[in-house]
Amino acid sequence: MERAVFGASDFFSHKAFITVFRGIEYVQIGHLKEANVDIVDIWFDPWKVSYKELLELFFDLHDPTTRVGQQLQNQSFIFFSNINQLAEAKQKKNELKHIVKDEVITEITPVWEQINTWRRLN
Numbered sequence: 001m002e003r004a005v006f007g008a009s010d011f012f013s014h015k016a017f018i019t020v021f022r023g024i025e026y027v028q029i030g031h032l033k034e035a036n037v038d039i040v041d042i043w044f045d046p047w048k049v050s051y052k053e054l055l056e057l058f059f060d061l062h063d064p065t066t067r068v069g070q071q072l073q074n075q076s077f078i079f080f081s082n083i084n085q086l087a088e089a090k091q092k093k094n095e096l097k098h099i100v101k102d103e104v105i106t107e108i109t110p111v112w113e114q115i116n117t118w119r120r121l122n
Contacts (some may be wrong), residue, residue, distance in 0.1 A: 005079035006063040007039040023048025065102035079111035
């Protein structure tokens, strides 16, 4: 089993992660304390679904860009669990930079530094 954790403001239903892919074993939702950011904490079988597929779904489910005046309203996070996830997240963010015209605001940070900053909802 492997862990993937994503967060964004006003964007996704955790149900998309449950219903879209085989191999997702457990999903827990939460909320960043003192922020308008929903968190989805996913445990998955990497033999059945790849981290890259989860990243793609994450970026499909929200707008990872910012426009003038929206910096604080639109937030996006990838909380990586290992070095491979870090590399894939950086690669996907760089790919997006070449596709979209606005700045990609997604922050990539270790999950263990943020684990106590969100409140679990289920």
